[in-house]
Amino acid sequence: MTNLYAWNTARANPVAYPNVRPARLFHPTRARRFFGLFDKPLPQQENAPIVMFEECLHRLGGWGRAKRAPSIPVVLLGLLTMTDYHHRRNYNIPGHAHELTFSCYRGYKFLQEERICQWLAESIDEARANWHFHLWAYVFMPEHVHLIVHPERAEYDIADIKKAIKSPVGSKAIRCMLKESPYWIPRITRKRGKKTERLFWQSGGGFDRNIVESKTLIKMVDYIHMNPVRKGFVEKPQEWKWSSAAWYSKVGESPVGLDPVPSGWLWI
Template sequence: MLNNKIYTKRCHRYNVAGDAHELTFSCYDNRPFLSVERVCKYLVYSIISSRNKHQFSLWAYVFMPNHVHLLICPTKQQYSISDILLSIKQPVSRKAVNYLKNNNPDGLKYLATSQKYRPYRFWQKGGGYDRNITKTKTIFDLVHYIHNNPVRKGLVETSDQWYYSSASDWLDGRQGPIPIDFDSFPTI
């Protein structure tokens, strides 16, 4: 006989000093909200602001139309990945909803939920994906994986052609929208 317990999916976060974190989070309903330039600018500002507030190094990133990959390494001994994610995602959500309310109310239907307490959602429910990284080789592999996302999806031919990515920072030294913290990146 089945029990009547309701199970909720939980994302376990491990805040281990010195560990890098691969973070992935998606737009609500897998919608391509990040194909809008204005929204990407909100996200750029939010990541920079969060980095300053929570003191983490940013080693790689890519904004895909419907999700984001970040490779970060907190520099403080005590930190909370949940707080970092909240400080990145929440301002973007609020700005996007406010923009639509004031400029394009019909667009709110794409963010609409059936929940009374939260009528709109920009990001997919839950914290997204968080993986602690301890091996230098894995960090190098992740930089490559993150940068090649737009290539794998057929959006560009080479990773440095995708604007909202750190690929050009890594490949030819052209700075993308968010500066990369090369000085704290591990060496082999």
């Protein structure tokens, strides 16, 4: 859809875009550079979709070569390809933090079991050591997980980090189901052609949001900590065991190892 918008826009507006060939817009990264959406981060507010639309329209309308206001497809292209937003593709950019969200297969509440949460905590600790990233915040919900991580090295692959965290937990849980709860096996079994697989985590890798601003980081930490409160599980974020909220509030310890956020990123 994004590439189609880019191609149609360039083809339909040869006067507005005289020096741009449609082929140059096919890659999302090129499209973002072309429309100048990397000049500064787009605003993150409660009414974010409206604010981002207006900001995007303003920036696109002010592009030096444009002879007329950008069409709606152009604006949609900008919204679809901008950074600091949920996406499935991974952008491994040095210095960025990542808010990762992944879910149990079909939304099953596997993480209600204390043992599985402990396996996940151990897997995160091991992955931190092996893949060199900092864990800044987290929450384990019954059917999904939020993590905020910050890779230490300039060269990294966030997909490898996610795999290192998720794979050991899925393998242990499925082996446990085979022995103790075999009635679960048909529910987590999926056939794709001749291939049969058992899934603990929802396929697709989940969502990965790049974070580049301290105000966005603060909002994301607050957002994930409030998950158990919004669901009605607890009255205060720090009451939820599998969360970094108590550690941030300095009223308790975290069952998962955490790293302090550098002063340049947060209010501390």
